[in-house]
Amino acid sequence: MSLPVFVHNIVVPGFGRGSKQLDCPTANVAAIEHLSIPTGIYCGLVQLLIKDESQLQEEEGHRQTYDDMLNSLPYQSPVKPMVCSFGYNPQFGNDKRSLEVHILDRLNFNFYAAELRVVICKKMRDEQKYGSLEELKNAITNDIIQANKDVKQFAMLSSNASYFLPPSASTIDKLH
Ligand code: ADP
Ligand code: MG
DSSP states (O other), X not given: OOSSEXXXXXXXXOOOSOTTTTTOOOEEESOOXXXXXXXXXXXXXXXXXXXXXXXXXXXXXXHHHHHXXXXXXXXXXXXXXXXXXXXXXXXXXXXXXXXXXXXSSOOOEEOTTOEEEEXXXXXXXXXXXXXXXXXXXXXXXXXXXHHHHHGGGGGGGXXXXXXXXOOOHHHHHXXX
């Protein structure tokens, strides 16, 4: 399977290991068993699609954002840069692969059961087990910086109208 790879599916609960405490929430994508790219850390593009209230959850301390989002449903986000991990999370030794997408934007709400349309564009590095959580955190910080740079060369893919849906106009000004 050569890159870019297009994957779209719903967001499912992950391992609950507090990636928000690592300042890197990762939306876990359902049913990725068919993906045959090598495991690793990748960057690319993503669009978030929220159809109805059941797919939107308030994040503590951000009531206003949640209320604004409720008023904007159905919500189709602009295409945003992302960094993702595909694999076994060697730090934690999972027995199954997961695809975990970190949208490079602070959203302040949760969107379990919503849909993500993902384009995996470029492999940045292999998965790695670190000596400590602190080292993992540093690696994630570097990945985010690198992804923000690397993804620029794939910006043209964001206008792929047969894959991404037009963003909901009313939400663009409000949230960005
Ligand atoms: P889980 O273990 O359930 O995956 P995380 O701590 O990794 O939990 O948080 C992931 C959840 O956070 C996502 O499913 C999504 O609902 C929410 N979220 C909020 N902002 C973002 C973001 N910028 N990128 C990815 N997920 C986000
Ligand atoms: Mg996660």
